[in-house]
């Protein structure tokens with residue numbers, strides 16, 4: 001599968017946590033990412049929207065350095081302190097919770113750091129539990145703890161709450177906001193949920209035909225609150241960019257793309 005990455009670098013250059021220039025990915029003759037450009041500043045939270053098949057996961061995999069085998073040609077200079085959270089928690093079922101959190105971490109303080117991370121996600125009491133004993137939301141908390149214990153400069157999240165029920169998702173939003181405030185990783189969150197994107201992110205970008213077709217800042221002092229004109233304007237603009245019309249914009253419930 002052809003690929004041509006002209007530049008994707010950790011932020012040795014400039015102040016960005018990640019800086020993407022001219023990123024291209026193709027599957028056979030189909031270009032999925034086509035000269036994509038994106039900077040994410042340290043501590044900045046960027047949400048990535050796009051129609052199904054627009055290449056969101058392909059972008060995340062490129063950033064995570066997970067597509068070497070797929071493309072046959074790796075990312076030359078991918079950021080090395082990246083953590084990824086997927087829709088499914090991907091815990092090792094034969095290891096207890098704490099062992100999952102500190103998997104691959106060395107050093108005498110590793111287990112203590114793991115315990116601290118579990119406490120941060122509200123699972124201090126469950127360190128000896130087996131993954132199968134946890135609910136879906138709890139497993140996703142463990143997955144977050146496993147990511148953050150590594151203090152990544154860049155946290156990639158591919159629809160991390162997509163499989164959770166609405167109430168659990170709201171709790172996970174609160175948790176993620178708290179964790180990001182404490183650890184300040186740069187975040188790239190793929191989501192199908194326009195309202196989740198607006199609520200959590202500092203900036204919302206929209207991917208279509210291999211490029212970003214929108215890059216919209218949130219307001220500076222926190223996310224725009226539902227019911228305010230800023231919120232309605234941003235939501236309407238995003239829905240328009242996603243090809244969803246006025247009918248979707250007037251819906252009060254969440255809009256998934």
Ligand SMILES: Nc1ncnc2c1ncn2[C@@H]1O[C@H](COP(=O)(O)OP(=O)(O)OP(=O)(O)O)[C@@H](O)[C@H]1O
Pocket residue numbers: 027032050051052053054055056057058059070
């Ligand atoms: N290994 C592969 N081989 C061939 N085509 C692929 C492969 N992986 C992805 N594609 C194609 O690349 C395109 C982008 O896929 P990708 O999973 O990145 O989209 P996405 O925006 O994340 O979609 P969704 O929102 O549905 O998860 C799709 O058309 C998909 O069929």
